[in-house]
Amino acid sequence: MALGPHVRDDFPLLQRHIHGRRLVYLDSAATSQKPRAVLDALLRYYQESNANVHRGIYRIAEEATAAYEAARATVAAFLGAGRPEEVVFTRGTTEALNLVAATWGRTRVGPGDEIVLTEMEHHSNIVPWQLVAAERGARLRYVPVTDEGRLDLEAFDRLLGPRTRIVAVTHQSNVLGTVNPIPRIAERAHAAGAVVVVDAAQSVPHQPVDVRALGADFLAFSGHKMLGPTGTGGLWARYELLEAMPPYHGGGEMIALVEPDRSTYKAPPHKFEAGTPNIADSIALGAAVDYLRAIGLEAVAAHERELTAYTLERLREVPGVRVLGPLDLRDRGGAISFTMDVAHPHDVAQVLDGEGIAVRAGHHCAQLLHRRFGLAASARASLHLYNTTDDIDALVAGLYLVRRVFGRAPHPAADPR
């Protein structure tokens, strides 16, 4: 493996035992665990520099402001942004996507216009656009997913038209692991006169992401999936787009001058950060980025690639297991969803929990995608830099235990395809 097992030692929570067994954490697509460096940054901020930002003229307020803006610069550099001011801090991907929908979407989409989504989107990249479409009288179009679990790009090309205003697409599916060809999608979308919104919640934590190389106009990401605290993340957008957008929330921090009937706003990104921001957690997100960069995203991606190959190979040997999504490594990340013919995903996850193994069961906020495959639910093992082949061996042993508990005959209620 590209990364050694010592990486695990950096994560205090991974030292836990569950039901007397070493915790095997395979749910990083939901949220990642945090290295000690991130926890230390949180504690250090509260113990040494806690003060509100952008206001105080005293020492610790200046320290807090400097650390908060330094975290923004760190994240911006990590994403290949042109300047730090292109990054708006949000509570995560969901808020970032809602921000784009409620500002750019509501002002640029009109009756009869079209918003192109895909069948593999997370609900957070569907529902905000449904709200915009309902309010503005616009229409949603969905790019279909092939049986292999990839976007049907020819169908995408046909969906684009003169009414297409926005193309909102995930960079990496949280269910299938599929990595979508954003540069190609952006090129076609731009040729049709649309902007491209990228949900990068599952890609930024796992592979080098350069917003300029992707050709995106907006890109949303979550801090808590990239080793940072919950309640962090952000929106990257080209600066001229941020300038052209109306504010999202109103309040303190985002205004220049307030008069009785109107106000003037600060320049981006502060125009979009009303109220006291999540200072401590954003600073700790900066620490998470520093940690990831020290290891290197190329190394993280290589490690997860090897481990994904190992996982797919080991799952193939378990009778009755069917993997959703690409079975090869081409443009595929480490979110590996599967069904078992003898047991429902919830029962699979329950038995695995008894062995100290944490996997996800359900629709993973992607009901449209599961319906596309004739399923209501799946089980999902998802990887990060701290996972090892030992974790996968434990998973496979757990799946054999599922077969012992529930028998070896396929069950009609277990969500068969």
Added chain:
Amino acid sequence: MALDDLYRDVILDHYAHPRNRGRLDPRDITAEGANPLCGDELTLFVRLDGDRVAAIRFEGRGCSISQASASMMTEAVAGKTLEEVRALVDAFRAMMHGGAPAAALGDLVALQGVRKFPVRVKCATLPWVTLEQGLDDAAAGRPATTVTTDTRE
């Protein structure tokens, strides 16, 4: 291991060999239920003889707990009067929400262990709230409404 409290032998037996699984024609009541959390879907078919349950069957897909609960429920309510059925629904719900199990529940007491796994309680109650909704709709003479474990517990 606590897992044995959840997957009792009688539950696994009803899961592996569901009783009364399938459709029922003719029927007097069709009731549909769903658990949005996990995507479980259940359809109940009931044939009445006066105010008694003459026959009951179920279809659907879901976890072992919801399937076993449905299977055990069909055995428990067959032949009972609607009043007895409603009392059993109440007794089952009371047990799943922490009450002492009523003697009338019989084998259904095996599902008591599900209480130790809070997210699974709705799996066990799905067939029961679906049946209750079906009885309510039939009594009111209105078309069947799909019940979900988010809207009725």
